[in-house]
Amino acid sequence: MEKTVNQKAWFLVLPVLVLVAFSAVIPLMTVVNYSVQDTFGNNQFFWAGLEWFKEMLRDDRMWDALGRQLMFSGIILLIQIPLGVFIALNMPKSGFWVSFCLVVMSLPLLIPWNVVGTIWQIFGRVDIGLLGHTLAAIGVDYNYTSDPFAAWVTIIVMDVWHWTSLVALLAYAGLKSIPDAYYQAAKIDQASRWAVFRYIELPKMMGVLMIAILLRFMDSFMIYTEPFVVTGGGPGSTTTMLSIDLVKMALGQFDLGPAAAFSIMYFLTILLISWVFYTVMTNLEKREG
Amino acid sequence: MTDASITAPKARALPKVKSSTIVMGLYLLFLMLPIYWLLNMSFKTNTEIVSTFTLWPTNPTLDNYRTILTDPAWYTGYINSLIYVVMNTVISLAVALPAAYAFSRYHFMGDKHLFFWLLTNRMAPPAVFALPFFQLYSSVGLFDTHIAVALAHCLFNVPLAVWILEGFMRGVPKEIDETAYIDGYSFGRFFAKIFMPLIASGIGVAAFFCFMFSWVELLLSRTLTTVDAKPIAAIMTRTQGAAGIDWGVLAAAGILTIVPGALVIYFVRNYIAKGFALGRV
Numbered sequence: 015m016e017k018t019v020n021q022k023a024w025f026l027v028l029p030v031l032v033l034v035a036f037s038a039v040i041p042l043m044t045v046v047n048y049s050v051q052d053t054f055g056n057n058q059f060f061w062a063g064l065e066w067f068k069e070m071l072r073d074d075r076m077w078d079a080l081g082r083q084l085m086f087s088g089i090i091l092l093i094q095i096p097l098g099v100f101i102a103l104n105m106p107k108s109g110f111w112v113s114f115c116l117v118v119m120s121l122p123l124l125i126p127w128n129v130v131g132t133i134w135q136i137f138g139r140v141d142i143g144l145l146g147h148t149l150a151a152i153g154v155d156y157n158y159t160s161d162p163f164a165a166w167v168t169i170i171v172m173d174v175w176h177w178t179s180l181v182a183l184l185a186y187a188g189l190k191s192i193p194d195a196y197y198q199a200a201k202i203d204q205a206s207r208w209a210v211f212r213y214i215e216l217p218k219m220m221g222v223l224m225i226a227i228l229l230r231f232m233d234s235f236m237i238y239t240e241p242f243v244v245t246g247g248g249p250g251s252t253t254t255m256l257s258i259d260l261v262k263m264a265l266g267q268f269d270l271g272p273a274a275a276f277s278i279m280y281f282l283t284i285l286l287i288s289w290v291f292y293t294v295m296t297n298l299e300k301r302e303g
Numbered sequence: 304m305t306d307a308s309i310t311a312p313k314a315r316a317l318p319k320v321k322s323s324t325i326v327m328g329l330y331l332l333f334l335m336l337p338i339y340w341l342l343n344m345s346f347k348t349n350t351e352i353v354s355t356f357t358l359w360p361t362n363p364t365l366d367n368y369r370t371i372l373t374d375p376a377w378y379t380g381y382i383n384s385l386i387y388v389v390m391n392t393v394i395s396l397a398v399a400l401p402a403a404y405a406f407s408r409y410h411f412m413g414d415k416h417l418f419f420w421l422l423t424n425r426m427a428p429p430a431v432f433a434l435p436f437f438q439l440y441s442s443v444g445l446f447d448t449h450i451a452v453a454l455a456h457c458l459f460n461v462p463l464a465v466w467i468l469e470g471f472m473r474g475v476p477k478e479i480d481e482t483a484y485i486d487g488y489s490f491g492r493f494f495a496k497i498f499m500p501l502i503a504s505g506i507g508v509a510a511f512f513c514f515m516f517s518w519v520e521l522l523l524s525r526t527l528t529t530v531d532a533k534p535i536a537a538i539m540t541r542t543q544g545a546a547g548i549d550w551g552v553l554a555a556a557g558i559l560t561i562v563p564g565a566l567v568i569y570f571v572r573n574y575i576a577k578g579f580a581l582g583r584v
Binding site: 026029034045118121124125127129145235258260264277 | 327330335336341397402411414417422424430436465515521539563565573575
């Protein structure tokens with residue numbers, strides 16, 4: 015759409031600016047403040063420069079958490095994006111069953127995150143959980159509280175359970191926007207199923223898929239509650255993601271300086287990767303017109 | 304896998320078993336099993352849960368639900384959650400509507416940067432904000448109030464609402480605005496009387512998403528509350544520990560947190576797909 019230049023539009027944006035300034039800028043400045051200062055208690059602070067940043071960058075603990083976090087987000091994207099597209103392709107075409115599938119698929123998305131954790135914590139327990147009990151019955155040695163591999167599998171399956179529907183819903187919305195004429199043309203050309211997917215469906219889904227990738231990346235990179243409830247970051251620290259580590263540091267040990275430096279680097283990392291996704295996305299939108 | 308359904312796109316859903324039906328069936332089963340298990344446990348007594356393993360409750364009981372619905376320590380949690388979620392939804396929409404209109408209709412200095420900056424707040428890890436929020440709201444005397452949580456959740460809900468609404472507003476032709484202004488409508492009247500009804504579904508979807516993300520969030524709402532505004536989710540985590548876990552009550556509480564979500568999904572089911580695409584399809 016053609017937009018007109020109008021500087022007065024700033025007034026319409028003003029409420030958002032004030033609100034976000036209060037709920038984002040002020041807190042963020044506090045974090046920046048802490049990150050460059052040190053304290054001996056009693057609210058006496060003095061300048062520490064970039065000491066905390068240097069210390070955090072030397073600290074293996076953060077690098078390990080970052081490694082785990084990248085691995086987690088990577089696995090999540092690799093599973094959820096193709097699976098979500100696959101599910102969307104298999105959605106019923108019309109009628110009652112569409113609504114039914116949509117409602118059931120959205121259900122996991124509206125469950126409070128700690129309840130999601132609780133559900134899987136129970137589901138996976140060998141004594142009272144369906145999954146754990148079944149696995150034990152068929153002779154699989156499965157215990158997510160003591161075996162790091164089982165813990166990882168549990169939180170990944172949990173996240174797939176929790177969020178794949180989001181990708182599927184987005185991909186479905188993209189598919190719905192393809193006019194029937196495209197499929198008829200493909201049929202006349204006797205295009206294979208793969209060709210239809212590759213040259214019609216996939217390009218048409220690109221825009222929404224980018225949103226899906228962006229959202230799934232951001233949220234999986236910030237994940238806290240679900241793995242915290244299920245594994246508490248253990249066994250050991252094998253499932254301690256960045257957020258879990260950060261909360262432990264900031265609210266648990268009250269190490270304000272290092273935690274603040276950690277926060278800033280954490281936020282910048284997300285921002286950088288998201289900015290890349292966002293740029294690609296808006297370019298795609300432009301190309302489509 | 305889906306040859307049948309795609310090469311004949313016009314075919315109405317016939318009652319024959321297609322591979323796509325099997326795929327969807329398996330997927331929905333995968334989604335429902337853990338929830339079913341929670342439901343199953345919520346109708347059992349704790350002794351039954353711990354001592355025997357059954358696929359359905361042998362002696363269904365409503366005791367767990369009774370415990371929650373009669374004990375103020377439990378049910379005020381639900382009320383607290385609902386209060387701040389509704390507050391958050393109202394605030395988010397009230398500020399996001401004009402902003403989204405501005406973004407969808409006008410170019411102004413720094414609009415693109417502003418838009419991206421708003422989105423960055425959606426990317427901010429709540430863990431980063433937990434401590435500063437705690438200090439900020441304590442210092443202005445809002446700690447442990449509903450409005451504190453509602454404002455804190457604006458951090459990620461306002462950008463999202465702006466994003467969704469902007470997508471929907473973009474679909475409304477600009478000629479409508481212009482005609483209304485020529486007809487002598489003021490901006491306020493035009494917006495309330497003509498424009499808002501046109502994007503009603505967008506507003507519904509945005510409200511749904513604000514509700515959803517505020518309802519499911521725990522880290523911030525737990526950090527900002529102790530007693531008076533404590534959300535149900537936080538009360539659930541507290542009951543674990545101490546004298547062992549009462550699995551039955553925990554399961555019932557979990558089921559009750561799913562109910563509001565299930566209700567709102569039902570109302571927006573026809574717009575859900577478009578909404579998740581942020582109005583951009």
